[in-house]
Amino acid sequence: MNASTDDMSIRELLHKRLCEHLAVIYPDQDGETLAHRLIQMMRLHDQCQTPIAHKNLWDQTDILVITYGNTIRRRSQHPLKTLHHFLKTHFTMLINSVHILPFFPYSSDDGFAVIDYKQVDPYLGDWNDILRISTDFHLMADLVINHCSAEHQWFRNFQENVSPGKDYFFCVNPNENLSGVVRPRTTPLLRAVSNGEETCAVWCTFGHDQIDLNFRNPEVLLEMVDIIRLYLDMGVRIFRLDAVAFLWKKIGTSCINLEETHEIVRLLRTLIEHADPNAVIITETNIPNRENLSYFGNANEAHCIYNFSLPPLLLNTLVSGSCFHLKNWLMSMPPAQNGTTYLNFIASHDGIGLRPVEGLLSDEEQEGLIQAMENFGGMISWRALDDGSRKPYEINISLFDAMRGTTSGEDGWQLERFICAHAIMLALEGIPAFYIHSLVGTTNDYERVLEHGHNRAINRRQWREEELNQELANPLSHHHIVFNRLRRLIQVRRDQPAFHPNATQFTLHLGDQVFAFWRQSLDRRQSIFCINNISDEEQCITLSSINLIGTDNWKDLIGDEVLEDMLGCVTLAPYQTMWISNRW
CATH class of the missing domain: 3.20.20.80 (Glycosidases)
Structure with missing residues (x-):
């Protein structure tokens, strides 16, 4: 069955984007052919969908x-x-x-x-x-x-100098100056191995049982x-x-x-x-x-x-x-x-x-x-x-x-x-x-x-x-x-x-013993003041210091306490959290 015109244009745009990526990664390679192979491998020649830019794929229920x-x-x-x-x-x-x-x-x-x-x-x-x-x-x-x-077959093949794998790993001259390489481990960076013809040093960022792959290939x-x-x-x-x-x-x-x-x-x-x-x-x-x-x-x-x-x-x-x-x-x-x-x-x-x-x-x-x-x-x-x-x-x-x-x-x-x-x-x-x-x-x-x-x-x-x-x-x-x-x-x-993961957030300043911030929903209908006592002593917070709107009704969602005196204060026990919301 022939693909629709829209599908053709989507694939054409995809092919163009892939070629642009590949020109940066592999400037000396045939990007057109590589792009085509990637599309085939992902089966995008049959089913290619259009992603929507800047679409949030999550909400507050995602945990x-x-x-x-x-x-x-x-x-x-x-x-x-x-x-x-x-x-x-x-x-x-x-x-x-x-x-x-x-x-x-x-x-x-x-x-x-x-x-x-x-x-x-x-x-x-x-x-x-x-x-x-x-x-x-x-x-x-x-x-x-x-x-x-x-123990991966690729590395076994590398050691036997056969495909796939014989050129999948990054070999370097151990005499190279590698002092600037950032390491997350204290183990030696290089491991000497034989690839069937000669001994070479392969790159091991995390340890000698984890051999780095060579994405230059x-x-x-x-x-x-x-x-x-x-x-x-x-x-x-x-x-x-x-x-x-x-x-x-x-x-x-x-x-x-x-x-x-x-x-x-x-x-x-x-x-x-x-x-x-x-x-x-x-x-x-x-x-x-x-x-x-x-x-x-x-x-x-x-x-x-x-x-x-x-x-x-x-x-x-x-x-x-x-x-x-x-x-x-x-x-x-x-x-x-x-x-x-x-x-x-x-x-x-x-x-x-x-x-x-x-x-x-x-x-x-x-x-x-x-x-x-x-x-x-x-x-x-x-x-x-x-x-x-x-x-x-x-x-x-x-x-x-x-x-x-x-x-x-x-x-x-x-x-x-x-x-x-x-x-x-x-x-x-x-x-x-x-x-x-x-x-x-x-x-x-x-x-x-x-x-x-x-x-x-x-x-x-x-x-x-x-x-x-x-x-x-x-x-x-x-x-x-x-x-x-x-x-x-x-x-x-x-x-x-x-x-919501993308709802507005502002940091509040209530001293160094109270970590507080304000969240507001994307439709601006709900505000939540998140007040956290991060100390081992009680902390008193005046409600006027967090600017609760007096015309709204406010409640702590965790403790179920309705806050009626907007000029009063609340006392937080050590390590207590309050989520003060105008909507519940």
């Missing part, structure tokens, strides 16, 4: 949970089936999106050293399990784009696009581009955030949104704040970027009792354009990164935060500097344990401090993402650290479903209390237009 495929386990059942059952049992009408961390066969790094991008780890389940989860939740999956496992890009097409077919709607900032290598540079890397993100965005205009790209770039923001592009790169500065800044706020730095950071953050937004999180499968607060917290303040976390049972992971020294890279600790106390030591406010942190996250501009262990109040897992030999395992516990269900059903268990307190906040948030 994400982050989990490994085997975080919840049941005897004699594939973990993905168990996870699906657990999500449907506990999170229906709360969470509508799920990020399942790499669910592929892997050799190390808890899934991020991928052996086969096109298979589900048989231990976890199969593609049918993934499809079933994607029918009930928006599914987010990792595109581990920077590197693959040393367009065949590598085509392989990744083929993988993207498969994931779309398997129900993936949200693509997390893992470690994408390190993608392009150029000797003599930092090899991070290079222009070719940004152009590849733009190209992938073009392909994905023409295949599915409702699909979303999220870039995972654990780097200083200004660099992170650059991955929005001009609303033509990532739809969402991780708000990496939020976890360490919010943690520092709650353990120091001062929101000075958090408030200054919030004032400096540009509102996301329509069609883009922030992904807000305060805990994840990784640690709490310290690079995103470079230039925001002083070395002394970072050291105070680190010392407090070590006092609460946390561990520190390091990165290498170009002078051969090392610097703290991230704090490894469960968020529940991170809230045990302040820089003065442990106290009795752990639960309230923990809930306050999530109330702030839920109210900020952007889409909130809960690490599943935070939703159920999981504590530090030292046995797993000993078993796996790396610090990040401290926050990657695997629960038996029966045991966790018992804890969630026990009113005396802190797991039950945490889950139900957070569930209540989530339910309230989902009903408020002023909490």
Whole structure:
């Protein structure tokens, strides 16, 4: 059947855009032929849709949970089936999106050293399990784009000097000056290997079992696009581009955030949104704040970027009792354009990164935060500097344990401090993402650290479903209390237009012990004043200081208290949050 004229024009425009991207990435290649191959690989010659620029693909009901495929386990059942059952049992009408961390066969790094991008780890389940989860939740999956496992067939072929793979990896002369290369690890950057004819040094940003792919070879890009097409077919709607900032290598540079890397993100965005205009790209770039923001592009790169500065800044706020730095950071953050937004999180499968607060917290303040976390049972992971020294890279600790106390030591406010942190996250501009262990109040897992030999395992516990269900059903268990307190906040948030990810946000100035901001719905009908006591002492706030409009009726959505005296004041208990709204 002949394609319609409109379809032809869409494909022609798509082909033109791809050629423009490819001219930047591969100026010496035949862009016309490459563009045609990309269109064929994504099957856009048959079905090509028109994305709508600056369209918000989310609203206040969008909330994400982050989990490994085997975080919840049941005897004699594939973990993905168990996870699906657990999500449907506990999170229906709360969470509508799920990020399942790499669910592929892997050799190390808890899934991020991928052996086969096109298979589900048989231990976890199969593609049918993934499809079933994607029918009930928006599914987010990792595109581990920077590197693959040393056990991947591509790398095996590289060592045998056969295709595909013999030219898929980045080889360098070990005598090159690589001192300016930014590293997230302390392991050596290069690994000596034989490719069948000679010994060469391959690039390993994250470790010698994770070999960086060579995107200078367009065949590598085509392989990744083929993988993207498969994931779309398997129900993936949200693509997390893992470690994408390190993608392009150029000797003599930092090899991070290079222009070719940004152009590849733009190209992938073009392909994905023409295949599915409702699909979303999220870039995972654990780097200083200004660099992170650059991955929005001009609303033509990532739809969402991780708000990496939020976890360490919010943690520092709650353990120091001062929101000075958090408030200054919030004032400096540009509102996301329509069609883009922030992904807000305060805990994840990784640690709490310290690079995103470079230039925001002083070395002394970072050291105070680190010392407090070590006092609460946390561990520190390091990165290498170009002078051969090392610097703290991230704090490894469960968020529940991170809230045990302040820089003065442990106290009795752990639960309230923990809930306050999530109330702030839920109210900020952007889409909130809960690490599943935070939703159920999981504590530090030292046995797993000993078993796996790396610090990040401290926050990657695997629960038996029966045991966790018992804890969630026990009113005396802190797991039950945490889950139900957070569930209540989530339910309230989902009903408020002023909490739309792109709703207006302004920072309020109520002192350093009260972190406050104002949200207004896109139609300007609802205002919510988010008032958070981030100290261990009561705070009194005069209502006139936040300029409540006297002709409106105001209510705290969390405490259900109607505020009648506009000239009066409210007293916030330590770590109490109020969401004061004129619409309920």
